[in-house]
Amino acid sequence: MSLGITLPSPAKLNLFLHIVGRRPDGYHELQTLFQFLDYGDELTFTLTPEQPGVRLVESVPDVPDDDNLITRAAKALMEHNGEELPGVTIAITKRLPMGGGLGGGSSNAATTLLGLNYLWNLDLSIDQLANIGLDLGADVPVFVRGHAAFGEGVGEKLTNANPPEDWFVVIKPACNINTGKIFSEQGLTRNTPRIKIAPAFEGDASRYRNDCEGVVRELYPEVNQSLEWLSKFGPARLTGTGACIFGRFPTESAARIIWESKPSGVTGFVAKGVNVSPLHTKLTELK
Ligand SMILES: C[C@@](CO)(OP(=O)(O)O)[C@H](O)COP(=O)(O)OP(=O)(O)OC[C@H]1O[C@@H](n2ccc(N)nc2=O)[C@H](O)[C@@H]1O
Numbered sequence: 001m002s003l004g005i006t007l008p009s010p011a012k013l014n015l016f017l018h019i020v021g022r023r024p025d026g027y028h029e030l031q032t033l034f035q036f037l038d039y040g041d042e043l044t045f046t047l048t049p050e051q052p053g054v055r056l057v058e059s060v061p062d063v064p065d066d067d068n069l070i071t072r073a074a075k076a077l078m079e080h081n082g083e084e085l086p087g088v089t090i091a092i093t094k095r096l097p098m099g100g101g102l103g104g105g106s107s108n109a110a111t112t113l114l115g116l117n118y119l120w121n122l123d124l125s126i127d128q129l130a131n132i133g134l135d136l137g138a139d140v141p142v143f144v145r146g147h148a149a150f151g152e153g154v155g156e157k158l159t160n161a162n163p164p165e166d167w168f169v170v171i172k173p174a175c176n177i178n179t180g181k182i183f184s185e186q187g188l189t190r191n192t193p194r195i196k197i198a199p200a201f202e203g204d205a206s207r208y209r210n211d212c213e214g215v216v217r218e219l220y221p222e223v224n225q226s227l228e229w230l231s232k233f234g235p236a237r238l239t240g241t242g243a244c245i246f247g248r249f250p251t252e253s254a255a256r257i258i259w260e261s262k263p264s265g266v267t268g269f270v271a272k273g274v275n276v277s278p279l280h281t282k283l284t285e286l287k
C-alpha cells in the first residue's frame with residue numbers, strides 16, 4: 001500500500017458567469033463556464049497508520065484547521081466510510097490567492113476527496129465524491145469531476161464543455177472580496193436571460209460576461225483599474241465574484257509579452273486553460 005502522494009489542486013476560471021434568477025432560499029441561480037488552469041496549489045498526503053485523525057502540517061492563514069476545506073473534506077470521507085481509517089498528515093503548498101475567485105479552497109477539497117479515496121482504497125465513484133463535495137461548496141463538484149463544464153443551478157449541474165485552451169494572464173488586484181457581500185448587493189444584475197443550450201463559446205465570447213463585474217468595479221477601484229489596463233490588450237474579465245481578473249491570449253508568448261509589461265506592483269501569473277483537470281491527469285498516470 002502506498003503511504004504518500006503529492007497531487008495538484010488547480011485553479012478554475014469562470015470564463016463567463018451569468019446570474020439568471022434566485023432560489024427561494026436566496027441563493028442565486030447561475031449559468032457559468034468553468035475551465036481549469038495548469039496552475040494551482042499542491043497537496044501532499046502521508047498516511048500515518050500509527051497516529052489516527054487528520055492533521056495539517058501548516059495552517060492556512062486566517063483559517064482555523066477545523067474549518068479548512070481540506071480537513072472538512074477528509075473528515076467527510078471518514079464519516080461517509082463509517083469505519084476507522086488510517087490517520088493522515090496533509091501538507092499544502094499554497095500558490096492561489098484566497099478569496100480570489102480562482103476556487104482554491106474548493107479545489108483543495110476536491111483534491112483531498114480524490115487523493116484520500118485513492119490512498120484509503122475506498123473505491124467511491126466520482127458521483128459519490130461529487131455529492132460529498134457539494135456539501136462543502138458549490139464549486140467542489142466541478143473540481144471532483146475534472147472536466148471543463150457549463151454549470152447551472154448554483155454551479156452543481158454540470159455539462160462537459162470544450163472551450164478553447166487559450167493562455168491567460170491572471171491578475172490579483174490588491175483587495176479581498178467576500179462572495180456573500182457581492183451576492184447581497186442591491187445593484188447586482190440578477191435577470192440575465194437563460195441560455196437554452198450549453199454554449200459552444202468558440203468565436204462568440206462577446207455574448208457572455210460576468211454579471212458581478214459592474215458592482216465589483218464600483219466597489220473596488222483596484223479591480224476597475226486592473227480591468228482597464230488588461231482590456232487594452234484584448235477581452236478581460238472577472239472570475240467568480242473576484243477579485244482576480246483574466247485576459248485571454250492565443251499563445252503563451254503573447255500572454256508573456258503582456259505579463260512582462262505589467263505596471264509595477266501588479267501580482268498574478270500566466271497559465272494555460274485546460275479542459276481536463278491536472279489532478280485527473282496525474283491520477284490517471286498513477287493508476
Ligand atoms: C461565485 C462562485 C462561482 O464559481 O465562485 P467564487 O467567486 O466563490 O470562486 C461560486 O458559485 C460561489 O459558490 P460558494 O463558494 O459555494 O459560495 P460561498 O462562498 O459559500 O457563498 C457565500 C454566500 O454567497 C451567497 N451566494 C453564493 C452562491 C450563490 N450561487 N448564490 C448566493 O447567493 C450566499 O448568501 C452564500 O452564503
Ligand SMILES: Nc1ncnc2c1ncn2[C@@H]1O[C@H](COP(=O)(O)OP(=O)(O)O)[C@@H](O)[C@H]1O
Nearest residue numbers: 068069070098099100101102103104105106108
Ligand atoms: N484550503 C483552503 N484554501 C483556501 N481557502 C480556504 C481553505 N479552506 C477554507 N478556506 C476559506 O474559503 C474562502 C474562499 O477561498 P477560495 O476558494 O480560495 O476563494 P474563492 O471561493 O473566492 O475562489 C477563503 O477565504 C477561506 O476563508
